[in-house]
Amino acid sequence: MYRRYLLKRSLLPKRSVQGTTTPFFLASNQFSSAKHSPTPSFSTLQDEIDEANDRYFGELRIEKVPFGYGLVASRDFRKGDKVMTSKAIEERPRDSHTIQTSDNTHVLIDLPSRFVNHACDPNLGVRDNDFQAYDFYALNDIHQGEDLSFDYESTEYEIEGFEKCLCGKERCRKKLGGFKKHGDIVKKLYGQHLAKYLNTHQ
Numbered sequence: 652m653y654r655r656y657l658l659k660r661s662l663l664p665k666r667s668v669q670g671t672t673t674p675f676f677l678a679s680n681q682f683s684s685a686k687h688s689p690t691p692s693f694s695t696l697q698d699e700i701d702e703a704n705d706r707y708f709g710e711l712r713i714e715k716v717p718f719g720y721g722l723v724a725s726r727d728f729r730k731g732d733k734v735m736t737s738k739a740i741e742e743r744p745r746d747s748h749t750i751q752t753s754d755n756t757h758v759l760i761d762l763p764s765r766f767v768n769h770a771c772d773p774n775l776g777v778r779d780n781d782f783q784a785y786d787f788y789a790l791n792d793i794h795q796g797e798d799l800s801f802d803y804e805s806t807e808y809e810i811e812g813f814e815k816c817l818c819g820k821e822r823c824r825k826k827l828g829g830f831k832k833h834g835d836i837v838k839k840l841y842g843q844h845l846a847k848y849l850n851t852h853q
C-alpha cells in the first residue's frame with residue numbers, strides 16, 4: 652500500500668507537500684520535466700526564496716518538503732486576515748508554474764505565493780489585486796505552524812491531468828478539472844474568494 656502511494660507520489664509535481672498536489676504542473680502535462688528556476692531578477696532560486704522569507708519574516712515561511720516547497724504560517728492568523736500578496740512577474744502561456752487571471756491570461760507570480768500548494772479544503776482564499784495577481788486571505792483561523800493552501804479550482808478554469816488529488820481532506824474532490832468542472836461547488840465554497848474572471852462563467 653505504502654509502496655503504491657510512493658509510486659503515485661513520484662509522478663506528482665515538485666511542489667507537492669504532505670499529500671497535496673498542484674495542478675500547475677499537471678495542467679501543462681509536464682509531469683516530470685517541471686523544475687523550479689529563479690525568476691529573472693534572481694540568480695538562484697535560493698536567493699529568491701531567501702528574499703521572500705525575509706520579506707515575510709514572522710508571517711510565513713517557504714519550507715522545503717520531500718516533494719518540493721510549501722508555505723507554513725509563522726504566526727496565528729484570524730479568519731479574514733490578508734496573509735500574503737502576489738504580483739505577476741510575467742505573462743506566459745499556461746505552464747507548470749503559472750496561475751490563471753483571465754480567460755486568456757496565465758501569469759508567473761512571485762514568491763512566496765508561487766509555492767502555495769493546493770487543497771480541496773484550504774485555509775486561504777484568493778481575491779484579485781492591483782498587481783495582476785491575487786491576494787490570499789485566511790478563510791478560517793490559522794495557527795502557527797499550519798501548512799498554507801488554496802484551492803486551484805478557484806483560479807484555474809481548466810485543469811488537465813489532475814487525476815488523483817492527495818490533499819487528504821474529507822471533502823477532497825479527487826479528480827480535479829478546474830472551474831469548468833467544479834464551478835458550482837467552488838462558487839458555493841468560496842463566494843468572493845474566487846478569481847474575478849470566473850464570475851462570468853456559469
Ligand SMILES: [Zn+2]
Nearest residue numbers: 771816818823
Ligand atoms: Zn483534494
